[in-house]
Amino acid sequence: MGGSIYIGISGWRYEPWRGVFYPEGLVQSRELEYASRQLSTIEINGSFYSLQRPHSYAEWYAATPPGFVFSCKGNRFLTHILRLRDPEGPLANVLASGVFELREKLGPFLWQFPPNFQFDPERMERFFALLPHDTDAALARARLYEPRMEGRTSLDAGPKRPMRHAVEIRHDSFRDPAFIALLRKYKVALVVADTAGKWPYLEDVTADFMYLRLHGDKELYASGYSDEALDRWAARIRAWTSGGQPEDAHLASSKAPLKRAKRDLYCYFDNDIKVHAPFDAQRLMQRLGLR
Structure with missing residues (x-):
């Protein structure tokens, strides 16, 4: 028996999806309700562009069924503007902004870095050391x-639950065993990002879970995945979730990860431009025997 597998999409509010993935005439306010009943997880990406409000998180919680999981994309002010300089306050703002309203449906945080952000061991370690691994x-x-967050925070975290973090890198300087060692030290997952060859592709296992982002294998954000490609992803997912890794894994470090009997896995399709993402997610779910 492998770990739990969650497969879904990055975001859900896309105009071209209406009448294609979403039924004709479905009101926009019910799109999340619909999507969350076709897939097991969704990446919240609005939180990347601006801090969301507690009432939004509460509404998203209410719209989705039991067992559904959200991942939450960390705010770009921290990753792209500050570039991890003085991260304490902005990280506190992200955590106070309403994410606790997702309660048991809060899955991993995704921290994505820009293509011109290079590996800086000291800066990365300072950030990783701040990341909380439980809700307390x-x-x-x-x-x-x-202070600017006053009046728009939610600080009821509920019962203590684990929290997870994943990092998506886009600069070749991260192909470094020292970076993999740092991720493992702080139990942060390295995102396996399929970007049609545009950015580094690494599959090092660094945490007790895996985080995949499939942006398109031929054309970034646009191309759909063939049956053959989805079969290949399904085989890799089986290897990871059963505690192993693919024999031909693309690795930056020669050191093997900690042995585990199983790992959870989160996979998000981000090839949304031509409405491939939700259908590719469903096809991959079928291959893995997921409802």
């Missing part, structure tokens, strides 16, 4: 939010 630690960090 997250609440303690959230309480340090900056």
Whole structure:
């Protein structure tokens, strides 16, 4: 028996999907309700562009069925503007902004870095050391939010639950065994990102879960996945979730990961331009015997 597998999409509000994936005439306010009943997880990407409000997270929680999982994309002010300089306040703001309203449906945080952001061991370690790995630690960090957040925070974290973090890199300097060692030290997952060859493709296992982002294998954000490609992904997912890794894995480090009997896995299709993402996600779910 392998780990739990969650397969879904990055975002859900796309005009071209209406009348194709979403039924004709479905009101926009019910799109999440519909999508969450076709797939097991969705990546919230609005949180990347701006801090969302507690009432939005509460609405998303209410719209989705039991067992559904959201991953939450970290705010770009921290990753792209500050580039991890003085991350304490902005990280507290993210954690205070309403994510606790997702309760047990809160899955991993995704921290994505820009293509011109190079591996800086000291800066990365300072950030990783701040990342909370349970909701109690997250609440303690959230309480340090900056004054500008006053009146728009949610600080009820509920019962203690684990929290997970994944990092997506886009610069070749991260092909470094020292980076993989740092991820393993702080139990942060390295995102396996299929980007049609545009950015580094690494499959090093660094945590007790895997995080995949499939942006398109031929054309970034646009191309759909063939049956053959989905069969290949299904085989890799079986290897990872059963505690192993593919024999032909693309690795930056020669050191083997910690042995595990199983790993959970989150996979998001981001090839959304031509409405491939939700259908590719469903086809991969079928290959893995997931409802």
